Amino acid sequence: MMVDPVFDMVFRFAASLLLASAAWHKLQAPYDFRRALAGYKILPGSFERPLVVVIPVLEGVIALGLIVAPLTAVWGVYAAICLWLLYAAAIFANLLRGRTEIECGCGGLSSDQHIHKGLVMRNLVLVALLALTLDGTFSRDLVWLDGFAILFGTVMLLVLYITADTLMRNHATFQHEARS
Amino acid sequence: MIDALIISNIFAWLVIIAMGLALYALTRQIGLLHERMGPVGALTVAKGLKAGDKLPHLHLKSLTGGDIATGHVAGRSTLFFFLSPDCPVCKSLLPVITSVAARERDWLNIVLASDGEDVASHQRYISEQGLKNFPYVLSSELGLSIGVSKLPYAALVDEKSQMIAHGLTNTREHIESLFEAKRHGHASIQSFLAGEQRRA
Numbered sequence: 001m002m003v004d005p006v007f008d009m010v011f012r013f014a015a016s017l018l019l020a021s022a023a024w025h026k027l028q029a030p031y032d033f034r035r036a037l038a039g040y041k042i043l044p045g046s047f048e049r050p051l052v053v054v055i056p057v058l059e060g061v062i063a064l065g066l067i068v069a070p071l072t073a074v075w076g077v078y079a080a081i082c083l084w085l086l087y088a089a090a091i092f093a094n095l096l097r098g099r100t101e102i103e104c105g106c107g108g109l110s111s112d113q114h115i116h117k118g119l120v121m122r123n124l125v126l127v128a129l130l131a132l133t134l135d136g137t138f139s140r141d142l143v144w145l146d147g148f149a150i151l152f153g154t155v156m157l158l159v160l161y162i163t164a165d166t167l168m169r170n171h172a173t174f175q176h177e178a179r180s
Numbered sequence: 181m182i183d184a185l186i187i188s189n190i191f192a193w194l195v196i197i198a199m200g201l202a203l204y205a206l207t208r209q210i211g212l213l214h215e216r217m218g219p220v221g222a223l224t225v226a227k228g229l230k231a232g233d234k235l236p237h238l239h240l241k242s243l244t245g246g247d248i249a250t251g252h253v254a255g256r257s258t259l260f261f262f263l264s265p266d267c268p269v270c271k272s273l274l275p276v277i278t279s280v281a282a283r284e285r286d287w288l289n290i291v292l293a294s295d296g297e298d299v300a301s302h303q304r305y306i307s308e309q310g311l312k313n314f315p316y317v318l319s320s321e322l323g324l325s326i327g328v329s330k331l332p333y334a335a336l337v338d339e340k341s342q343m344i345a346h347g348l349t350n351t352r353e354h355i356e357s358l359f360e361a362k363r364h365g366h367a368s369i370q371s372f373l374a375g376e377q378r379r380a
Contacts, residue, residue: 006184006187006191007191010191142184143184145181145184145188146184146187146188149184149187157195160202163202174216
């Protein structure tokens with residue numbers, strides 16, 4: 001499905017900022033991230049040390065790729081989709097194993113929390129929104145008003161993201177308390 | 181230009197819908213929080229006056245001027261708040277007392293009560309904490325007859341000077357619970373639950 005260039009840019013910019021903030025957070029607190037990574041118990045321990053650096057760097061590169069040039073943007077979108085699907089799968093696998101006590105290690109705009117199924121949904125929504133941009137855009141001349149729409153739209157999407165994230169986290173906490 | 185307007189309008193509507201949904205989710209979570217934090221009871225120690233007992237007749241002099249006579253039909257309910265200048269939790273509850281006094285002024289008098297010989301320290305406390313508008317009495321007899329054991333303690337008596345409920349009050353919720361007791365006619369959460377069981 002073709003989308004308007006404004007939607008294309010808003011989705012890509014928001015995704016880029018999301019990844020950049022997550023990468024920054026992971027580089028700032030490598031020990032926390034390593035603990036979270038170990039908590040997932042998916043990879044052998046020897047992979048953890050390099051991944052603590054590789055994952056945030058990868059996120060940073062994808063964040064750049066999403067916004068730099070039209071050519072890299074497509075690859076950036078694919079890469080971001082793969083990464084988010086991978087995260088969703090890792091979280092889902094641990095939820096199936098009943099290990100809801102582990103840290104998400106998400107970082108960035110979504111502050112630290114235990115994993116819950118809302119996080120899987122969140123990643124799927126992110127993937128769906130980014131996938132909208134894959135079929136290219138209508139061609140039309142952008143005017144100054146589009147600049148505002150892109151700027152405020154990006155900010156608004158991020159704010160909505162934080163809101164939804166916090167709401168789901170509270171919901172998970174309530175349910176956790178009700179169970180215990 | 182018209183394209184840009186259409187697009188920004190569509191986008192704005194989508195955002196408004198998303199915000200509406202977020203608002204709805206928020207209200208639901210607030211509702212859930214209310215359920216979680218149901219009324220808590222003030223901790224009643226099983227001694228002293230029972231609900232319905234009359235306060236003893238006492239004539240007390242207020243440090244802020246005037247006299248307080250307990251045990252008479254007053255026409256208004258009274259909340260006795262027992263405190264002490266050297267009790268930090270009492271101090272943290274003073275703003276609550278002030279706001280309760282303002283909110284319930286139609287039917288409620290508030291009397292601050294303490295004991296001890298050192299009148300000067302109480303006077304200092306009154307001026308430091310701005311308690312000049314409340315009657316402030318010193319009487320260990322009042323506290324002993326109600327059954328005050330620990331501070332901060334509060335006791336609510338009705339217009340006929342009969343005890344409604346009293347207990348240790350560490351938080352605003354504890355003080356509010358005394359009003360809940362008046363509203364529902366149960367002196368404690370235990371008596372409320374016992375009544376529920378009888379009905380069931």
